[in-house]
Amino acid sequence: MRYYAGIDLGGTNIAAGIVDETGQIVGRAIVPTGAERGYGAVVRTMAETVNLAASAAGIDRDSVGSIGVGVPGAVDLDKVRVVEAPNLAWRDVALASELEALCGKKTILGNDADCAVLAETACGAARGxxxxxxxxxxxxxxxxxxxxxxxxxxxxxxxxxxxxxxxxxxxxxxxxxxxxxxxxxxxxxxxxxxxxxxxxxxxxxxxxxxxxxxxxxxxxxxxxxxxxxxxxxxxxxxxxxxxxxxxxxxxxxxxxxxxxxxxxxxxxxxxxxxxxxxxxxxxxxxxxxxxxxxxxxxAALGNDAGIIGAAMLCMQKEDIK
Amino acid sequence: MRYYAGIDLGGTNIAAGIVDETGQIVGRAIVPTGAERGYGAVVRTMAETVNLAASAAGIDRDSVGSIGVGVPGAVDLDKVRVVEAPNLAWRDVALASELEALCGKKTILGNDADCAVLAETACGAARGxxxxxxxxxxxxxxxxxxxxxxxxxxxxxxxxxxxxxxxxxxxxxxxxxxxxxxxxxxxxxxxxxxxxxxxxxxxxxxxxxxxxxxxxxxxxxxxxxxxxxxxxxxxxxxxxxxxxxxxxxxxxxxxxxxxxxxxxxxxxxxxxxxxxxxxxxxxxxxxxxxxxxxxxxxAALGNDAGIIGAAMLCMQKEDIK
Structure with missing residues (x-):
């Protein structure tokens, strides 16, 4: 079984989950975002939240293929930069490469609403x-x-x-x-x-x-x-x-x-x-x-849609290659 | 040079043109639709209008690769049947196969508004x-x-x-x-x-x-x-x-x-x-x-967009294959 990390990045909390190929969350962690600490601190917390989720899942960090992030804002067409996230007061930040540097995992970004519909289509109300x-x-x-x-x-x-x-x-x-x-x-x-x-x-x-x-x-x-x-x-x-x-x-x-x-x-x-x-x-x-x-x-997945959909971004990316 | 026939099927007139690969109309013909004569008669007139356009272009009918038709209504997902064309009082007719039988050319259908935007993008106001x-x-x-x-x-x-x-x-x-x-x-x-x-x-x-x-x-x-x-x-x-x-x-x-x-x-x-x-x-x-x-x-192509876009349907179809 392959695993992916999905991060639902919110203005209030960072929710991370380890998601298997079928869309099941096998371990999760939730940590306050603390956006007022600034961008760098939030990115470090995101990396730690992924580690916590991996521990909760009882799997080795190395088993996690890549990381997907659902961002409350606009991402660029290459899915590597956040163009703007008003709730976090972020503008044009290289989130994917910075998370990659911290976690050693390929990272892909998506808009949070896009992640939700992707998850619902893969394994929720619109399955199939x-x-x-x-x-x-x-x-x-x-x-x-x-x-x-x-x-x-x-x-x-x-x-x-x-x-x-x-x-x-x-x-x-x-x-x-x-x-x-x-x-x-x-x-x-x-x-x-x-x-x-x-x-x-x-x-x-x-x-x-x-x-x-x-x-x-x-x-x-x-x-x-x-x-x-x-x-x-x-x-x-x-x-x-x-x-x-x-x-x-x-x-x-x-x-x-x-x-x-x-x-x-x-x-x-x-x-x-x-x-x-x-x-x-x-x-x-x-x-x-x-x-x-x-x-x-x-919708069928509730708040989990954010985590699952973010992880699905990784699976879709692998599909394309 | 390859040629395609484009038919702009309207409630009033059938306009056909022979279009080259660059989107130029090299010959055209226009004939009243006469929708009141019924579906079969209109299809025969469409075939004749293509022949007239080929004559006007001074090219052999055999040089025409295939036929595209812009329909004032909805076509099915396979682009071979007209689901409904209110102005012609047509409902669920197998237009593509019937034109194919008359002309001996592969025929593809499209909605007329879709043809217009395709033409404008290929060689009109949105070229490139x-x-x-x-x-x-x-x-x-x-x-x-x-x-x-x-x-x-x-x-x-x-x-x-x-x-x-x-x-x-x-x-x-x-x-x-x-x-x-x-x-x-x-x-x-x-x-x-x-x-x-x-x-x-x-x-x-x-x-x-x-x-x-x-x-x-x-x-x-x-x-x-x-x-x-x-x-x-x-x-x-x-x-x-x-x-x-x-x-x-x-x-x-x-x-x-x-x-x-x-x-x-x-x-x-x-x-x-x-x-x-x-x-x-x-x-x-x-x-x-x-x-x-x-x-x-x-828009830059005016009424020609219908003919050019219909012909473009054929070119796009060849692209896919």
Whole structure:
């Protein structure tokens, strides 16, 4: 059996895992990122986290073939430099070569959303599919696309950013400088904003009870109140699903994938969210009477997708050679 | 020199050309489609049009390697059947094998928008580029994408339909059954609708004069009045450019192409349209401070793109083998 190290590099934690050829994590370690210590310190911690994961797996470091890293930002076309990672305050750093020097292992970088969809396609919700589109609904909206079993992250630098396609021309201003981006309507943050607005307008809503009197409003608040029969919460959810469906069907009309995967905390709402979303997406896809639209499903691997997908970058690289 | 036949199959005319390896049309013929005569008659006319084009080129039919057809509709993944061509009232017909039987030449099908972008990339406005996104602004909005020098028309059947991505969630109803599609705001038809509305509201607008008192309002009306200083026409154009820019920047954020090509009659407005559009697209692309956005240019081949691109389908097919 061959093993690869996968590192899910986050703004808060560095999670590393030793992953076998089948996509199983056989050992893992998680260490705070401590980005405020600066780039060099973080790279050393990444190398140590890989060693810890190898120990946890009970395998020799030499058995690890190479290292893949999922980066929260843009990587260059050669997959060796981080172009920018805003959460880490990194810009144009030679991460792959520096990790290689520390670990003595070939290292390849990828965008974290790309890693997630790669993992879901290899051994998660889209196992066995040759093409997939994934949207991750979190603070923002990230996305990844698989074409012919491989990551498609655009033809040039900058990465695939479906969260910054326009969904409402002239709509709410986005941090990217544009207006009406998908992310302003389909992210968990957008759902929370809409939940708050609806609560302000409806003091009788169950959303108040579900959020401890408004003290802890999150992406679950409206879902829980809606499930308990609150009509205002139901409106918030219906509207949210409608926005997500418009974003997803637009991507289906472009990529015609075999399957659509929804990731992020909100996907954890399961069928209550995914079933109506799936129906709404299908009803909006172009030529849906003639060509059966793809299923929309929830991601299956949760946080592990980051580690597994990062390790998969190594396996894909070996494939190419 | 090798030659290929390219057929641009339209609802009104069948245009065929004999195209050499460099993308030059060396002979052509154009014959009315007569779709009302039914599928079989149209296929026979297509074969005859190829013969006429070969005669016009002064070359022997035997010198023509194979035939490519640009179809105004969806073709199957094997590029041999037309799934649906609404303007011809065709559904699931074996066009390639039937043309092969009539002409004795290998035949390959492609979507007409795909042919256009292929031609522009091979020998038009995007010559020498390995990736491109093209939007054709006409009655509707069609589009084609080139990745790594080859057509990308989606992973499954249905074709790439950027005209049916949502640009205004909950906006104007589209004939596809969805609402707020790109095509409802960025097509020439949409520009004409907005021109008419602005004229109704502003009896003093120069658009009345430019359209013969409202008798011939088309995609040029607002442009001509705006160029003559009419402020209401300028508003129509500014708004139109803003919609097109949102659609284009969304596609740039997905495909990160080297170049964006705008086709259709409106692209004929030249710099007056393309310059502000280019500026607006660049200002909206994600991470435009960090990564230089692609240029947006007007298509260069006009109606010839259909014939040349159809012939290019044959050349690409030979490449693959």
């Amino acid at each position: 599919r040759k093409s997939a589109v994934m949207l991750t609904l979190g603070t923002g909206v990230g996305g990844g696309v698989i074409i012919d079993g491989r990551i498609f992250s655009g033809c040039g630098p900058g990465g695939l950013e479906p969260g910054h396609m326009t969904l409402v021309h002239g709509g709410e201003p986005c941090s990217c400088g544009n207006r009406g981006c998908v992310e302003m309507y389909a992210s968990a943050s957008a759902l929370i904003r809409r939940t708050k607005r609806a609560m302000d307008m409806h003091p009788d809503s169950l959303m108040w009870e579900k959020s401890g009197g408004g003290l802890s409003i999150d992406g679950k608040t409206a879902f829980e109140a809606a499930k308990s029969g609150d009509k205002w919460a139901k409106c918030v959810i219906d509207e949210y699903i409608s926005y997500v469906a418009s974003a997803v069907s637009g991507l289906v009309n472009i990529f015609r994938p075999e399957i659509v995967i929804i990731g992020g905390g909100i996907a954890g709402q399961g069928d209550y969210f995914i079933k109506p979303l799936n129906a709404a997406v299908k009803s909006r896809c172009y030529a849906n009477k003639l060509i059966s639209p793809p299923e929309t499903v929830a | 580029r390995k990736s491109a996104v093209m939007l054709t602004l006409g009655t509707g909005v069609g589009g084609g994408v080139i990745i790594d020098g080859r057509i990308f028309s989606g992973c499954g059947p249905g074709g790439l339909e950027p005209g049916h991505m949502t640009l205004v969630h909950g906006g104007e109803p589209c004939s596809c059954g969805n609402r707020g599609c790109v095509e409802m705001y960025a097509s020439a038809s949409a520009l004409i609708r907005r021109t008419k509305r602005a004229m109704d509201m502003h009896p003093d607008s120069l658009m009345w004069e430019k359209s013969g008192g409202g008798l011939s309002i088309d995609g040029k009306t607002a442009f001509e009045a705006a160029k003559s200083g009419d402020k209401w026409a300028k508003c129509v154009i500014d708004e139109y450019i803003s919609y097109v820019a949102s659609a284009v920047s969304g596609l740039v954020n997905i495909f990160r192409p080297e170049i964006v090509i705008i086709g259709g009659g409106i692209a004929g407005q030249g710099d007056y349209f393309i310059k502000p559009l280019n500026a607006a697209v660049k200002s909206r692309c994600y991470a435009n401070k960090l990564i230089s956005p692609p240029e947006t240019v007007a």
